[in-house]
Amino acid sequence: MGTMTDHRPAEPMNWELYMPGISIDCVIFGYHNKELKILILEYKKSGIFALPGGFLRKDEELKDAAKRVLFERTGLRDIYLNQFHTFGSLKRGDIGPMHTVLRKNNMPFDNRHFLLQRFISVSYYALVDFKQVDPVADILSDSCQWYDSHHLPPLMLDHHEIFEKALEHLRNNIDRSVVGLNLLDDTFTMRELQNLYETILGEKLNRTGFHRKMMLSGQLKRLGKKKTGKAHRSPFVYKFTEEKK
Amino acid sequence: MGTMTDHRPAEPMNWELYMPGISIDCVIFGYHNKELKILILEYKKSGIFALPGGFLRKDEELKDAAKRVLFERTGLRDIYLNQFHTFGSLKRGDIGPMHTVLRKNNMPFDNRHFLLQRFISVSYYALVDFKQVDPVADILSDSCQWYDSHHLPPLMLDHHEIFEKALEHLRNNIDRSVVGLNLLDDTFTMRELQNLYETILGEKLNRTGFHRKMMLSGQLKRLGKKKTGKAHRSPFVYKFTEEKK
DNA sequence: CCAAAAGTGTTTTGGGTACACCCATGA
DNA sequence: TCATGGGTGTACCCAAAACACTTTTGG
Numbered sequence A, B: 001m002g003t004m005t006d007h008r009p010a011e012p013m014n015w016e017l018y019m020p021g022i023s024i025d026c027v028i029f030g031y032h033n034k035e036l037k038i039l040i041l042e043y044k045k046s047g048i049f050a051l052p053g054g055f056l057r058k059d060e061e062l063k064d065a066a067k068r069v070l071f072e073r074t075g076l077r078d079i080y081l082n083q084f085h086t087f088g089s090l091k092r093g094d095i096g097p098m099h100t101v102l103r104k105n106n107m108p109f110d111n112r113h114f115l116l117q118r119f120i121s122v123s124y125y126a127l128v129d130f131k132q133v134d135p136v137a138d139i140l141s142d143s144c145q146w147y148d149s150h151h152l153p154p155l156m157l158d159h160h161e162i163f164e165k166a167l168e169h170l171r172n173n174i175d176r177s178v179v180g181l182n183l184l185d186d187t188f189t190m191r192e193l194q195n196l197y198e199t200i201l202g203e204k205l206n207r208t209g210f211h212r213k214m215m216l217s218g219q220l221k222r223l224g225k226k227k228t229g230k231a232h233r234s235p236f237v238y239k240f241t242e243e244k245k
Numbered sequence C: 001c002c003a004a005a006a007g008t009g010t011t012t013t014g015g016g017t018a019c020a021c022c023c024a025t026g027a
Numbered sequence D: 001t002c003a004t005g006g007g008t009g010t011a012c013c014c015a016a017a018a019c020a021c022t023t024t025t026g027g
Helices: A062-074 A096-104 A159-172 A190-201 A207-217 B062-074 B096-104 B159-172 B190-201 B207-217
Strands: A018-032 A035-043 A053-057 A081-087 A120-127 A141-148 A220-225 A236-240 B018-032 B035-043 B053-057 B081-087 B120-127 B141-148 B220-225 B236-240
Touching: A018 A062, A018 A159, A018 B018, A035 A062, A035 A096, A035 A190, A053 A062, A062 A081, A062 A120, A081 A159, A081 B081, A120 A159, A159 A190, A190 A207, A190 A236, A207 A220, B018 B062, B018 B159, B035 B062, B035 B096, B035 B190, B053 B062, B062 B081, B062 B120, B081 B159, B120 B159, B159 B190, B190 B207, B190 B236, B207 B220
Parallel strands: A018 A120, B018 B120
Antiparallel strands: A018 A035, A018 A053, A035 A141, A081 A120, A220 A236, B018 B035, B018 B053, B035 B141, B081 B120, B220 B236
């Protein structure tokens, strides 16, 4: 769509309401066509790509801020959000890119502008339903869209490092979380679930072993058969016993 | 000892050099007499207990800041330091305790004092050699000492929650790190190493299984026998093959 | 010789992988 | 009936746990 909805800030931000020097960045994972997708936004007219991020309000819990940022960028609420690291590299203090953004947008600023300071980034990752996301650009960015994780545009500052660390955490925690819950349809075949796991982990898994492990985990409930129209036995479809978050 | 050494700041801090709103807290684990110890400092004349913490200089890498803070509080360098979480609860904005500290110390301040703002805390944990630590109080605190992790004093703000999360991370990562390297003497018996693991994990471990696993890990080198003076076979002593950090 | 703790060999178990085989389906 | 992919039983491997046994030491 691209239309501005009322919950998303259309007015210039009042920087006084925000904690200086602290940003929140989100690595938002989606899944489509056996590809792991990441949500990336592009700043207006500048050709600068970045993870969707935001800032911490002075009266706001850190976790709430992450949820709000995610909501403002994707319209999604109550998503599984995981804080995984805080980045504080001095390279983050490179004001070049943001300088460009402000200049290209004819926004007045001096060197003490809120956006031109050093930030440390408290970073979260989220798994969201690819199909339910309506990426909408905000006042500073003119595009917000999914990129295949293998073909990301060059990202500003250390955002690529942030993405890599998020992926590392996602891979390490894949067994402890119900990964498919937000990344697949309500019902899915075992092969579809396995494809998702293989995409995230970046490696092939044993088919029968995967099948057995998933069934023994108790996370799955088997429903009826699915007609594929293909020349082979029709697979069962499954759903997660846990409710969608 | 308690004497001020030259590397520790004796002068009032120049708050201009520091990032506002960002603190660094360290959960420093030691080990002694089958007890897990935590380093806690007490603010002068106020009866307020806190984790040793500090602030991030504007020109400083986050990780370097954590190392510096640890150094200033314990005199230890180059310790295994692990960032595990960033805490941002609004309760952290409770200025009561710090207000008390400043007042009791007759330090001039107004409500915009650096220490009286909301902080988010980037938190690290470290494993240090109990015996090599010379806890020295700094300008704001009048004691800095080890506490048994089961008998901590009431800690300010959310510091107890920080400690609990650090312990959780320590337990989860115990297999992936050479836990005893800084927590035991240079040489130790297998039983002493097992005692350490059991103390950290808070549960009994199988003796023979532990023995075998440790030997197979390749982390240990067996040295000579140790005379215990007890009425039983004398154990071997071991050391880590990896160098002390 | 006994008790206590250390060290080690043997057995059992359980999870993971590999492989074989059957099943269902449409061409 | 063949090819294809889904589901399941069986065999095997390896690491961890459980157990038994021996060794060493001081009393």
